[in-house]
Amino acid sequence: MSNKTIAFIGTGNMSYAIIGGMLKNGFNAQNIIATNRNQAKLEKVASDFAVQTTSDNLDAIARADIVVLSVKPQMMEALCDSFKSANLDLRDKVIISVAAGITISRLKDMLQCDTKLVRCMPNTPSLVGLGVSGLFSQDIDDQEKAFVDTIFSATGITTWLKEESEINDIIAVTGSSPAYFFLFMQAIEEKARQLGFDEQQARQLVQQTALGAAQMAVSQPDVSLEQLRANVTSKGGTTHAAIESMKANQLPQTVADAMDACIARAEEMETQI
Numbered sequence: 702m703s704n705k706t707i708a709f710i711g712t713g714n715m716s717y718a719i720i721g722g723m724l725k726n727g728f729n730a731q732n733i734i735a736t737n738r739n740q741a742k743l744e745k746v747a748s749d750f751a752v753q754t755t756s757d758n759l760d761a762i763a764r765a766d767i768v769v770l771s772v773k774p775q776m777m778e779a780l781c782d783s784f785k786s787a788n789l790d791l792r793d794k795v796i797i798s799v800a801a802g803i804t805i806s807r808l809k810d811m812l813q814c815d816t817k818l819v820r821c822m823p824n825t826p827s828l829v830g831l832g833v834s835g836l837f838s839q840d841i842d843d844q845e846k847a848f849v850d851t852i853f854s855a856t857g858i859t860t861w862l863k864e865e866s867e868i869n870d871i872i873a874v875t876g877s878s879p880a881y882f883f884l885f886m887q888a889i890e891e892k893a894r895q896l897g898f899d900e901q902q903a904r905q906l907v908q909q910t911a912l913g914a915a916q917m918a919v920s921q922p923d924v925s926l927e928q929l930r931a932n933v934t935s936k937g938g939t940t941h942a943a944i945e946s947m948k949a950n951q952l953p954q955t956v957a958d959a960m961d962a963c964i965a966r967a968e969e970m971e972t973q974i
């Protein structure tokens with residue numbers, strides 16, 4: 702693995718997951734610097750991962766080749782302002798933003814300097830090496846692109862997008878969607894509890910079934926999801942009754958509407974932040 706230094710600025714849920722995935726897949730902890738203004742969060746990152754930690758963003762950036770900006774979108778402008786007043790030279794660095802709802806053009810305005818920018822839309826399963834990262838840049842050369850890809854490939858799969866607007870689509874498909882699956886699992890878990898399973902049983906039953914279903918889909922790429930579902934569904938049987946109830950309650954449309962709402966919110970954030 703290369704000796705390039707990667708700084709994560711604002712190491713919260715998302716960067717924690719990326720760092721965890723990177724370390725599982727061969728990155729050296731000493732090449733990673735994590736920052737946070739919250740000392741307790743920094744201490745957790747240091748103790749879980751043994752990466753370098755600091756509350757000094759400017760020092761971390763000065764020492765890094767690659768900088769991952771991972772504060773909440775609403776915090777990005779204040780963060781970029783703090784770089785300007787310090788006269789940081791970002792020209793030789795690759796800056797990766799994982800923020801939803803901030804375009805490259807907007808980020809360049811915030812940074813007010815000429816730098817190489819990449820947008821990345823990762824997801825939290827990166828922590829266990831099963832992430833998906835959508836990537837877009839028009840600023841980096843092939844070597845830089847290969848290195849950026851190495852970082853996110855260590856956390857799962859990557860897909861390079863042709864248009865920046867596709868970042869908003871991939872938020873709906875993979876960035877936000879772990880939450881959809883957790884909500885679905887939570888609904889099954891809550892019903893299992895109502896049926897009398899204890900807390901531990903209910904959790905174990907739902908997570909093992911979700912894992913098994915996902916693993917079946919992964920291990921049989923030529924079998925459609927529709928077919929996998931049909932294989933569970935006996936004519937006139939119990940699954941049929943459950944699926945018909947979900948369809949009567951417009952579950953597929955509900956999911957499509959939710960994804961449209963996700964994209965619409967990303968677009969709205971682009972105009973507000």
Ligand SMILES: NC(=O)C1=CN([C@@H]2O[C@H](COP(=O)(O)OP(=O)(O)OC[C@H]3O[C@@H](n4cnc5c(N)ncnc54)[C@H](O)[C@@H]3O)[C@@H](O)[C@H]2O)C=CC1
Pocket residue numbers: 710711712713714715716736737738739742758771772773774776779780799800801822823824825876877
């Ligand atoms: N959580 C997720 O599943 C995903 C999040 N993202 C993006 O990742 C970014 C971060 O999201 P989360 O990790 O969920 O948020 P988070 O709130 O868990 O992490 C952000 C961290 O930044 C720290 N912070 C804020 N301002 C700072 C500053 N000036 N200097 C140093 N640290 C600072 C906060 O203390 C916080 O711990 C967002 O822009 C979000 O759009 C993208 C894909 C998925």
Ligand SMILES: O=C(O)[C@@H]1CCC=N1
Pocket residue numbers: 801872876877
């Ligand atoms: O909810 C959000 O805005 C971020 C972006 C994708 C997942 N979490």
